[in-house]
Amino acid sequence: MSVMRKVLLAMSTSPFLREQATQRAFVRKSVSAFMPGEKIEDAVQAAATLKPHGITTILTRLGEGVTKLDEAERVTQHYLDVLDQVKAAGLEAQISVKPTQLGLDLDAAQCQRNLDRICEKAGRLGNVPVWIDMENSPYVEPTLALYRASKARYQGVGIAIQAYLYRTAKDVESLIPLGPAIRIVKGAYLEPPEVAYPKKSDVDENFFTLCCRLLKEDAQKAGVLLHIATHDPSLTDRLLKHIDTFKVPPSAYEFAMLYGIQRNQQLRLAQSGRPIRVLISYGDYWFPWYMRRLAERPANITFVLKNLFGG
Numbered sequence: 400m401s402v403m404r405k406v407l408l409a410m411s412t413s414p415f416l417r418e419q420a421t422q423r424a425f426v427r428k429s430v431s432a433f434m435p436g437e438k439i440e441d442a443v444q445a446a447a448t449l450k451p452h453g454i455t456t457i458l459t460r461l462g463e464g465v466t467k468l469d470e471a472e473r474v475t476q477h478y479l480d481v482l483d484q485v486k487a488a489g490l491e492a493q494i495s496v497k498p499t500q501l502g503l504d505l506d507a508a509q510c511q512r513n514l515d516r517i518c519e520k521a522g523r524l525g526n527v528p529v530w531i532d533m534e535n536s537p538y539v540e541p542t543l544a545l546y547r548a549s550k551a552r553y554q555g556v557g558i559a560i561q562a563y564l565y566r567t568a569k570d571v572e573s574l575i576p577l578g579p580a581i582r583i584v585k586g587a588y589l590e591p592p593e594v595a596y597p598k599k600s601d602v603d604e605n606f607f608t609l610c611c612r613l614l615k616e617d618a619q620k621a622g623v624l625l626h627i628a629t630h631d632p633s634l635t636d637r638l639l640k641h642i643d644t645f646k647v648p649p650s651a652y653e654f655a656m657l658y659g660i661q662r663n664q665q666l667r668l669a670q671s672g673r674p675i676r677v678l679i680s681y682g683d684y685w686f687p688w689y690m691r692r693l694a695e696r697p698a699n700i701t702f703v704l705k706n707l708f709g710g
């Protein structure tokens with residue numbers, strides 16, 4: 400892992416820097432490259448703009464680690480309202496939630512109830528799956544437990560799984576019989592070498608292997624829907640070749656990218672008839688998330704600097 404990536408990921412957890420950065424106009428301007436705005440209306444509008452291009456969406460309100468249960472309740476209520484707004488706007492926009500946003504740190508049972516309320520309503524409105532983001536490694540086990548419990552009650556729930564963790568191949572095997580929607584991501588947090596591959600090339604290879612596993616016929620028969628969540632053009636090309644060689648039907652997978660990243664690639668995939676979904680983030684708690692995006696591509700720091708100097 401590069402030193403720059405480590406530094407940026409360490410900075411992402413600093414409340415002091417968050418406080419400072421969110422007050423700086425040039426940082427706010429830079430964030431807008433990856434986020435259409437702080438309000439849900441901005442995200443809905445962005446989703447509507449992508450729709451004519453054949454790009455579907457996922458909406459997520461930024462925020463993690465709420466410290467009071469009534470905050471978790473507000474977040475839950477917010478997502479319940481978002482489901483109505485999406486329906487009213489006639490969009491195909493799913494939602495994605497973070498367990499610590501729904502109160503996982505405070506009361507796991509209440510977090511489960513919050514998640515279940517969202518899954519119940521999404522199922523009733525036919526807007527599924529509800530995606531569960533994966534946070535840093537201490538949350539993997541409780542997040543899998545939340546997922547399994549919700550999946551037993553509501554079919555329409557999906558989970559993000561991180562290719563950088565050694566444990567992930569085993570987790571994937573144990574999930575396949577459930578016929579899950581699985582989003583394979585590389586992993587966005589600073590993890591120790593005891594739990595995660597330190598070398599990027601190993602993470603990339605594991606990402607490819609996991610995706611191929613989830614595209615196999617037995618996984619498809621079990622009902623797996625794979626989200627290939629990466630902006631990495633070489634992995635995307637390798638997986639497209641694999642999909643074509645093994646004649647994997649488009650119902651078995653979707654590519655997934657973040658708003659504002661690799662826009663041309665998003666459009667190319669849509670134009671060539673590949674299912675592609677863009678995750679749109681919104682909300683005012685964007686600092687840790689933004690720092691994780693910079694860590695993925697330190698070259699994006701030039702955006703910040705350009706804005707700082709009026710570019």
Ligand SMILES: Cc1cc2nc3c(=O)[nH]c(=O)nc-3n(C[C@H](O)[C@H](O)[C@H](O)COP(=O)(O)OP(=O)(O)OC[C@H]3O[C@@H](n4cnc5c(N)ncnc54)[C@H](O)[C@@H]3O)c2cc1C
Pocket residue numbers: 531532533534559561582584585586587588628629630631632655656657660661678692695696699
């Ligand atoms: C839809 C979606 C959902 C996600 N959900 C989660 C989650 O729940 N939990 C989690 O831990 N992580 C999540 N992530 C983040 C993920 O783990 C990675 O940190 C992130 O996607 C970067 O990895 P990558 O494979 O896209 O590209 P990298 O391996 O970082 O980079 C490979 C190449 O991709 C391109 N690229 C990557 N980032 C950028 C950028 N910012 N701007 C321009 N080009 C870029 C460049 O060509 C780069 O060389 C999610 C990502 C996506 C797309």
